[in-house]
Amino acid sequence: MSGSHQESKPTVFDAAKTVSDTIKGMEKPDQERVLRWVAESLGIPLSAKTSDAQPALHHSSEAGVRTPESYGATVRAQDIRSFVQAKQPKSDMQFAATVAYYYRFEAPTEQRCNSITPEFLQEATRRAGRDRLTNPRATLNNAVAQGYLDRADRGAFTINTVGENLVAMTLPGTGENGGVSGRGSRKKLGKKAAKKARRSGRG
CATH class of the missing domain: 1.10.10 (Arc Repressor Mutant, subunit A)
Structure with missing residues (x-):
């Protein structure tokens, strides 16, 4: 029975295929983000040279x-x-x-x-x-x-x-x-408010 347990253990290729099938339909940026988050959640350095899911990002x-x-x-x-x-x-x-x-x-x-x-x-x-x-x-x-x-x-x-x-x-x-655009819009609003105040003052 112990032998059957060992045989049923998924290989790295099975695991890779599962991940690949799961994210296959996603956009590239989303796929990259999923792989990065998975690596971080498992405590795997993203720059690890043995990593096949995430390319190293050192110089x-x-x-x-x-x-x-x-x-x-x-x-x-x-x-x-x-x-x-x-x-x-x-x-x-x-x-x-x-x-x-x-x-x-x-x-x-x-x-x-x-x-x-x-x-x-x-x-x-x-x-x-x-x-x-x-x-x-x-x-x-x-x-x-x-x-x-x-x-x-x-x-x-x-x-x-x-x-x-x-x-x-x-x-x-x-x-x-x-x-x-925040500063520019605030300046424009300030000018509009000043014009409106001058008009009301004339009235």
């Missing part, structure tokens, strides 16, 4: 890094300036999350990395055509407090699932939920 200079075809790198790769302009982060914290997301998932393969540092973030402001940060480390710590990033080793910061959802699903947004 490409490391041996054994696979080309992350599931992320469509050859199709979607764009520069940081274009990506930031498309996402329109309205705060420095959202900008930090956008930079961390870009370099983990969207950058050209050879530029990808799991985490960013204050120096890395400051350099990203230059590349993105954005004003330099007064204190990039404080910005990253604030992004952690906001729930967008997690602290990694040696003063580095990595994006988490909350930050991923912010960049992938919420940005660009309007008003309080994201985007840069």
Whole structure:
């Protein structure tokens, strides 16, 4: 009976087929998100070189890094300036999350990395055509407090699932939920209110 129990134990190929069949009908980004969440729930490092479900995301200079075809790198790769302009982060914290997301998932393969540092973030402001940060480390710590990033080793910061959802699903947004249109709309509303007040005063 013990032999039959051993024979009935699913193989790694059976498990892989089960997962594959389950997510087969989903969109690519959803498939990637499911695989990432499964790995995180099992405590499996996403950069593990033995992982077949998730491509490693360390710098490409490391041996054994696979080309992350599931992320469509050859199709979607764009520069940081274009990506930031498309996402329109309205705060420095959202900008930090956008930079961390870009370099983990969207950058050209050879530029990808799991985490960013204050120096890395400051350099990203230059590349993105954005004003330099007064204190990039404080910005990253604030992004952690906001729930967008997690602290990694040696003063580095990595994006988490909350930050991923912010960049992938919420940005660009309007008003309080994201985007840069909030200030402009408030200025326009202020001008309209002033005009209305002047008209009523004349009456």
